[in-house]
Amino acid sequence: MSGKDQTRRAQRRSSQRGGAVKSFLFFIGGLALLAAIALGVGGYLGYREAVKPGPSRENTIVLLPPGSAVSTIAHQLEDVGVIEHPEIFIAAVRLRGVQSEIKAGEYEIPARSSVIAIIDQLREGKSILHYFTAPEGRTTAQIIRLLNENDVLEGEVSIEPGEGELLPETFAFTRGETRDNLVRRMMKDQDALIDAIWDDRAMELPFSTPAEAIILASIVEKETGVAEERPRIASVFVNRLKKGMRLESDPTIIYGLTQGEPLGRGLRLSELRGETPYNTYVIRGLPPTPIANPGKASIEAVLNPADTDDLFFVADGTGGHVFAPTLREHNANVAKWRSIERQRATQGGK
Structure with a gap:
């Protein structure tokens, strides 16, 4: 074979190899392009599925x-x-x-x-919020019962807060929160409230500690459900304490008898005279513990009571009270209240 023929054959083989490589590369490129297209189409379809409205027809x-x-x-x-x-x-x-x-x-x-x-x-993380309300004026035992009745909270109450150590409020919580944690929140909130307002209390109050303020606030809480009366009710008890007078509060006697559960009847004369640590018709000063858990308004009322000379109050027949600075005026107010009671009795309690 001549040299020219060998050269031409080598060129043909080289051309064939180059064509094969090009074909292979074209094939690989085609596969990559198809894969890219597939991925692109898949990504687009996935995105379209992810942003389209869901199947649920209600919340x-x-x-x-x-x-x-x-x-x-x-x-x-x-x-x-x-x-x-x-x-x-x-x-x-x-x-x-x-x-x-x-x-x-x-x-x-x-x-x-x-x-x-x-x-x-x-x-x-915007979970559904549930709410628990601890009413003002309830005892600690009563609030714990309400916590136990709530079917969203979890766990048993293992904390044992004392009487008057909880701040009654409405608390928001999410499912899974424990009853213990809610008790801690009530205790912490009361501490925070006292810390915030204690230094701004009125001068010359007849008590010197936050614990004593809570005791008096619990009595104010149980004596009236009329919000605007609380500072004036507080002023009556503050004035009495300053003069060394007995507080003479019926709710304190009831607490000594039932630990704050409803008595279900009027107080008997023997109970008014009974010697218990909570009978403020007998003892002077404050009872040994709160008689309920007072709300924020009652605590604020005893720390800054109304400026009055009042020493007495009695129901006025409308849900509120009428106040008096002297026993004479008070007796007249009591007579009016007794008359209202008799009228209601003859009218069948209306």
Whole structure:
């Protein structure tokens, strides 16, 4: 074979190899392009699924326990009918890198929420709020009973707060909060209130400690349910304490008899005269403990009572009281009240 023929054959082989390489590269490139297209189409379809309105036709409540994996949450959301495709939820969470931001809790998912909207709601952690109200003037035992009756709170009450150590308020909480924690909040709130207002108390009050203020506030709380009367009721007791007079408060006697449970009848003369630590018709000064848990208004009232000379008060027949600085005026007011009572008795209690 001549040299020219060998050269031409080598060129043909080289051309064939180059063509094969080009064909292979073209094939690989085609596959990559197809893959990219597929990924793009898949990503677009996934995004469209994630932002479209969800299947639920009404608001839906779902409880996500602490420590739940994203996949568990996804299937739970599917089970309650707020998403159709758990894999879309999982992919969206992972693509956004928010796995650690999904918060446990009880949520109300609005109707037709998209996957993205649900993820944002769970990231914000805006759980459903529940409310517990501790009424003013209830004893600690009564408030604990109310806590135990609440079916959203969890756990037993193991804390033993003393009488008057809870601040009655309405408390917001989320499902899963313990009864003990709510008790701690009530105790902490009362401490914070006293700390905030103690230094601004009136001068020359007949008590020197926050504990004594709470005792007197509990008596004011039990004596009236009329908010605007509290500073004036407080002034009567403050004036009596300053003069060394007995407080003569019926609710203190009842507490000594029943620990604050309703007596269900009027006080007997023997009970008015009975020697107990809580009978303020017999003892001078304050009883040994509060007789209830006073609210903020009653605590503020005893720290800054109305400026009056009043020493007496009696019911006026309208739910409030009439006040007097002297026994003579008080006796006249009592006579009027007795007349109202007799009239009501003859009218069948109207």
